[in-house]
Amino acid sequence: MANLSNIQQEVLYIIQKAADSLRQDQHFDTVQRKSNRNDLVTDRDRQIEQYIVQYLAAKFPEAKIISEEKTSSLITSVEGLVFFVDPIDGTMNFVKCHDQFAIMIGVYQDGEPLFGAIANVMADQIIYGGPQVGTFLNQTPLPTVPDLPLVDSLVTISTRLLWQQDPNYQLIVHASSGLRVFGSAGIIWSRLVCGQQNLYISKLKPWDLAAGRALAMKNGIMVRNIDGSPVNMLQSQTVIIGTKCATDEALSLINKRA
Amino acid sequence: MANLSNIQQEVLYIIQKAADSLRQDQHFDTVQRKSNRNDLVTDRDRQIEQYIVQYLAAKFPEAKIISEEKTSSLITSVEGLVFFVDPIDGTMNFVKCHDQFAIMIGVYQDGEPLFGAIANVMADQIIYGGPQVGTFLNQTPLPTVPDLPLVDSLVTISTRLLWQQDPNYQLIVHASSGLRVFGSAGIIWSRLVCGQQNLYISKLKPWDLAAGRALAMKNGIMVRNIDGSPVNMLQSQTVIIGTKCATDEALSLINKRA
Numbered sequence: 001m002a003n004l005s006n007i008q009q010e011v012l013y014i015i016q017k018a019a020d021s022l023r024q025d026q027h028f029d030t031v032q033r034k035s036n037r038n039d040l041v042t043d044r045d046r047q048i049e050q051y052i053v054q055y056l057a058a059k060f061p062e063a064k065i066i067s068e069e070k071t072s073s074l075i076t077s078v079e080g081l082v083f084f085v086d087p088i089d090g091t092m093n094f095v096k097c098h099d100q101f102a103i104m105i106g107v108y109q110d111g112e113p114l115f116g117a118i119a120n121v122m123a124d125q126i127i128y129g130g131p132q133v134g135t136f137l138n139q140t141p142l143p144t145v146p147d148l149p150l151v152d153s154l155v156t157i158s159t160r161l162l163w164q165q166d167p168n169y170q171l172i173v174h175a176s177s178g179l180r181v182f183g184s185a186g187i188i189w190s191r192l193v194c195g196q197q198n199l200y201i202s203k204l205k206p207w208d209l210a211a212g213r214a215l216a217m218k219n220g221i222m223v224r225n226i227d228g229s230p231v232n233m234l235q236s237q238t239v240i241i242g243t244k245c246a247t248d249e250a251l252s253l254i255n256k257r258a
Numbered sequence: 259m260a261n262l263s264n265i266q267q268e269v270l271y272i273i274q275k276a277a278d279s280l281r282q283d284q285h286f287d288t289v290q291r292k293s294n295r296n297d298l299v300t301d302r303d304r305q306i307e308q309y310i311v312q313y314l315a316a317k318f319p320e321a322k323i324i325s326e327e328k329t330s331s332l333i334t335s336v337e338g339l340v341f342f343v344d345p346i347d348g349t350m351n352f353v354k355c356h357d358q359f360a361i362m363i364g365v366y367q368d369g370e371p372l373f374g375a376i377a378n379v380m381a382d383q384i385i386y387g388g389p390q391v392g393t394f395l396n397q398t399p400l401p402t403v404p405d406l407p408l409v410d411s412l413v414t415i416s417t418r419l420l421w422q423q424d425p426n427y428q429l430i431v432h433a434s435s436g437l438r439v440f441g442s443a444g445i446i447w448s449r450l451v452c453g454q455q456n457l458y459i460s461k462l463k464p465w466d467l468a469a470g471r472a473l474a475m476k477n478g479i480m481v482r483n484i485d486g487s488p489v490n491m492l493q494s495q496t497v498i499i500g501t502k503c504a505t506d507e508a509l510s511l512i513n514k515r516a
Contacts (some may be wrong), residue, residue, distance in 0.1 A: 038436055096412055097454035154354055159437050178296050179417050181439040196355035
């Protein structure tokens with residue numbers, strides 16, 4: 001059985017080291033396209049991933065590691081201790097803006113969230129936590145996010161979903177305080193747990209979801225699969241993330257039109 | 259005739275004082291709705307506006323002052339020296355997130371841009387400049403923004419325009435590197451002049467436009483009225499702001515569908 005305190009210590013150590021390295025030097029040599037024109041990977045993504053994966057593998061040899069750029073091998077079960085690693089979340093922002101990108105590490109035990117950490121690299125902030133420890137920004141405990149209604153919530157909905165006709169996600173934007181689009185799931189997670197916005201709907205990969213889902217559990221932020229099925233940590237899925245009241249209202253708007 | 263060096267000194271003095279005050283204390287007592295549910299004004303907007311307007315009026319008694327919250331009287335001509343003041347641009351962000359809001363002061367002489375300053379309050383950054391002085395971030399000259407094509411540009415298009423069918427602004431997003439929505443014109447101006455994004459399309463009021471238009475002129479960022487008519491500093495208008503290549507391509511996409 002994993003020692004939570006040891007996991008927390010090692011994850012926070014390596015994510016801080018990786019974030020410091022990226023903040024101090026944002027140089028990259030190569031940039032390549034992946035699934036589409038705007039899905040990028042640089043040599044720095046691969047370098048940071050290798051750095052984190054090698055460290056975790058040495059400290060936790062019994063664990064599986066699922067990582068975005070596939071430094072690790074294929075994983076088909078969430079049994080045991082599993083680390084999810086996203087070395088640079090928001091690579092487009094890393095390449096174009098040199099801000100608004102994140103590093104994410106999520107830790108699960110037999111498929112259940114144990115611990116998560118997200119580094120907002122350029123803001124020099126690390127949010128972390130889990131169901132047993134609560135939610136922290138750097139060393140400070142974060143208060144539970146107030147359960148505001150949708151009308152008082154800023155929302156993020158991925159542009160791919162916004163263009164859809166059915167269901168019409170624009171209805172949710174119209175019922176909210178406004179749309180915000182940052183181009184990084186990690187940045188949005190940090191804004192959700194700090195109460196700066198209350199809703200996020202997007203198709204997310206396991207490494208986009210794992211850390212935030214674990215660290216936000218005690219903070220008033222819930223994660224649901226948009227189709228009502230259980231969250232599956234081995235595949236992509238469209239999730240609705242936010243405070244209870246805002247997510248309930250958004251789901252009711254989606255289902256009314258379905 | 260206005261003394262540009264004196265104007266620059268006084269504008270930078272008062273915008274820094276106002277920004278420091280807001281950064282150190284984001285408390286507000288009242289929040290009211292204006293033209294619509296999400297168009298907010300707080301007592302701090304009015305307080306900061308009064309502070310800036312009174313200072314400028316005392317230093318430049320001959321000038322007209324056009325300000326968002328109407329501390330000043332109605333202005334019907336841009337003749338002479340005119341200051342445009344937006345005390346808190348992105349009041350929704352100020353209220354909900356405590357970041358991503360700006361203070362803007364634009365200075366025009368007989369309708370022509372002379373000087374502009376924008377404070378990204380929580381980042382403690384002031385961008386400023388004008389056609390005669392160039393563009394600066396804090397005290398550092400900013401290089402001209404590279405004239406990237408639309409495909410390599412992050413873009414902001416206001417949500418109101420995004421929902422329109424004709425012209426279909428979504429075509430511009432599809433042809434770009436991606437959409438970003440921050441909820442503050444001042445924040446987007448600062449990202450444009452720093453080369454973090456290359457295109458911005460929105461219906462802007464004079465005080466949303468004045469400072470950025472003046473300070474970005476030597477920086478490779480141009481402002482055009484979307485309908486081809488001259489920019490009018492006494493009314494709202496839909497403008498396209500960005501590097502030449504990206505704006506040309508976006509205008510051609512809009513006109514192709516018209």
